[in-house]
Amino acid sequence: MNTIPQIPQIKRFILRALLRLKGLPWPDALLDDTLLHGLVPPPLLSDVHQAKYELERCGFIQGVHDDLDNQVSWTLTSRGRHRAKELE
Numbered sequence: 031m032n033t034i035p036q037i038p039q040i041k042r043f044i045l046r047a048l049l050r051l052k053g054l055p056w057p058d059a060l061l062d063d064t065l066l067h068g069l070v071p072p073p074l075l076s077d078v079h080q081a082k083y084e085l086e087r088c089g090f091i092q093g094v095h096d097d098l099d100n101q102v103s104w105t106l107t108s109r110g111r112h113r114a115k116e117l118e
Contacts (some may be wrong), residue, residue, distance in 0.1 A: 049114035055103035
């Protein structure tokens with residue numbers, strides 16, 4: 031059980047990572063995998079999903095559902111790009 035609240039750290043990681051992609055969409059599974067292996071201690075998958083949901087709800091990131099392969103890809107919104115640049 032992970033008792034350390036990591037959601038703010040996860041959100042910052044997501045914003046900085048998506049900024050580095052310069053507008054390219056990032057598949058959901060790859061983002062999850064990167065977060066689980068890129069943060070110490072590894073976050074809970076439920077925390078990762080909550081962080082993405084909160085970022086999307088606040089307008090920082092946008093998830094696009096691809097009907098062909100039933101996958102979601104994430105990109106920054108202009109608001110998210112602005113916030114991510116502040117974190118660099």
